[in-house]
Amino acid sequence: QLQLQESGPGLVKPSETLSLTCTVSGDSISSSGYYWGWIRQPPGKGLEWIGCIFYTGSTYHNPSLESRVTISVDTSKTQFSLRLTSVTAADTAVYYCARLQYYSGSGSFPDYWGQGTLVTVSA
């Protein structure tokens, strides 16, 4: 059974860098046909797409966050990571990692999700 688990600090100071890791168990992160993504949800608000990565290292980011986001993958550790620089209170959210299943010609969609981790930006 595939499982994803987010880990990282729950509190980050303004202007600093948010760093999260997603550990994947039950499947290979190097499998073709899957992307590995990050999604966030501010308290009481909707979902926001952050970006995703293929095991080869190709990345795709939300243009509104692109200048601050780095997504990387470590296939040896079956982990992928998110770094978000220069955070503000607006970056306070539950951050989810997810596996995206690729459906030929019809897009890629998250079919397995982590439980989510709340990151608060505050001094």
Next chain:
Amino acid sequence: AIQMTQSPSSLSASVGDRVTITCRASQDIRHGLGWFQQKPGKAPNLLIYAASSLQTGVPSRFSGSGSGTDFTLTISSLQPEDFATYYCLGDYDYSWAFGQGTKVEVK
């Protein structure tokens, strides 16, 4: 980058009702649309992918339709466990975007 406009933002319905939620893409995304259900405190759950394909394990009362820019999620007969928030997710050419969400509440 694509943008997704979802409506309504909320609706009230009763058990047994037929419920319809719509999503419009800012450009032609062919069949690149998924629908998700989210309950409080939980991660979203994929219901429909590729606009109209039912994810394994999802009840058949859920269905999706549409292509291009206009898409619909239909719940044929609302059940008590279906009261939740629903989101669409558009995907085209390595660009993804969520709709704003629709909260389905008890009438």
